[in-house]
Amino acid sequence: MKYEFAARMGKVPRSFIREILKVTEDPEIISFAGGLPNPESFPYHDIKEVAVQVLEESGAQALQYSTTEGYYPLREWVSNRYQSKGVKVDPEEVLVTNGSQQGLDLVGKIFLNQEDPVLVERPTYLAALQSFGLYEPVFYSVPLEEDGVDVNRLEEALHEFDPKLFYAVPNFQNPTGISYSLKRRKEVARVLTGSNTVFVEDNPYGEIRFMGEDYPPVKAFLEESVLLGSFSKIVSPGIRLGWITAPAEVMDKLVTAKQASDLHSSLLSQMIVHRYLSEYPVEAHLEKIRSMYKSQRDLMVSLIQEEFPDDVQCTEPEGGMFLWVTLPEGMSSLELFEMALKEQVAFVPGQAFYAEEPQYNTLRMNFSNSSAEKIETGIKRLARSIRELEK
Ligand SMILES: Cc1ncc(COP(=O)(O)O)c(C=O)c1O
Structure with a gap:
């Protein structure tokens, strides 16, 4: 055939x-x-203990179908973690996904039509190009400098291409390891404010800062943006859990897209990760x-x-x-x-x-x-x- x-x-x-x-x-x-x-x-050891506890105490719930948005206590954990870093994100604005990679796919699904312009960093995360690429956009890129994206070029690109999305990894970027300074974060927020370009901030490495000063995500200065996070680098990538936070209007569409895609992420995994993060010495x-x-x-x-x-x-x-x-x-x-x-x-x-x-x-x-x-x-x-x- x-x-x-x-x-x-x-x-x-x-x-x-x-x-x-x-x-x-x-x-x-x-x-x-x-x-x-x-x-x-x-x-390993802690996850094994927690998995047994979850199954013994809430096995029937953990093995049942569940809500698309995700396990509420885990969404609350994400929300509290952001609050502690000065970013206001309600639990209702958090959608649990199968890794942040699924978040990228859902963003592409709800925003991109064929030939839509999408702006990325130069260089950028390869699997984001793949994920968005399936929705057949046209990519444009803005150079990365030592302390973040070239903001003048970003501003020019916003005017020239009027992109639907600007995708960036401001913390320890894959592939370069480059991080945005506080000044760049604020400048990016400034130039995007009032534009119709959705800022898609991918932050799977934010918790893995081992030197230098920690800065809040760009979302702290740009409420309307979409911010992705992941449990892959702080717990385990094999568990395949991440999240996406977005304003209510966007969240509504993301939930519909996720529902069509896989109904929900594994509740058993979510309950294990939540219990581990709340009861074990995560710091x-x-x-x-x-x-x-x-x-x-x-x-x-x-x-x-x-x-x-x-x-x-x-x-x-x-x-x-x-x-x-x-x-x-x-x-x-x-x-x-x-x-x-x-x-x-x-x-x-x-x-x-x-x-x-x-x-x-x-x-x-x-x-x-x-x-x-x-x-x-x-x-x-x-x-x-x-x-x-x-x-
Ligand atoms: C920048 C970036 N985004 C997203 C991902 C996907 O991570 P996950 O789906 O495991 O959360 C990765 C993984 O390497 C990454 O480097």
Whole structure:
């Protein structure tokens, strides 16, 4: 039989990262390519205890169908967490999703028509391009600078393209690790205020700040925006829970879209996560993750500075799981990838993260999922490959 797929399927490339991860599945390869949290941070023991308690005490409820909006006490937990950071979000404005990735899909579903303009950062999160891409928009991008998006260019792009959405990751961005300063956050809010462009703020890494000053999300200065969060980096990605917060009018549409998609997220998982977050020492757990990632990040940054040629630059993230390397002009990270694989080390060539006109001399490195030993060996091998390529 000849399957006749919808035209939109032809427009979304299979994830380049997934293709690369296939190559790097070989356990002999030191991979900085994936985007995985460190499994040593997973609270196995506590989750096991909580799961038993939930099933013993509320098994019939936990295994039943439930509401689309999500488990109310978990929505309250999210709301309280925001209040503690100075952001007013009512529990009713929180929709629990299957990871923030589903939140992105729902945003695309309720806002985007074919050919609608969508603005993203340059570079941006690849899976957001995929998620929105299924709704066939036209992407435009605004450059990222050291302390956030270039606000002048953002303002120009808003006038020129009148985008439906502006999607950004202001905390420890995937792929660059860049974070917006407080000034940038306020400026972004200022230029978007009064426009018809919906700001979609994706914040899965906000709790993983291991140095520098913590700032509120842009939503603190721009109430009408949509803000996504995730339990993946603070509890576990396999549990597949996240959330999306939005004003009532938007929430209504999101709930309809989620209902059509999967009725609701797993109530059992929501009850487990809620009980874990409310009854266990979560602050200590978060501190453990932060200090683990900080030492991994410190080691990778210092080795890059020591081992890589001087004309190679890297970001120095204050949180999250990634850093971004820029090779000298004219060098190709795809060629470097081929050479590095021979040395049994992998990363993600940066070209995948651009909505338009990719920059070929960039690469993404993940530091959260490699031991100190692997970081040390891997960076030394990569340095050898870069010098080889420079010859
Ligand atoms: C920027 C960004 N957004 C969203 C996600 C999706 O996270 P999840 O669906 O696990 O919450 C990720 C995961 O890596 C990410 O980096």
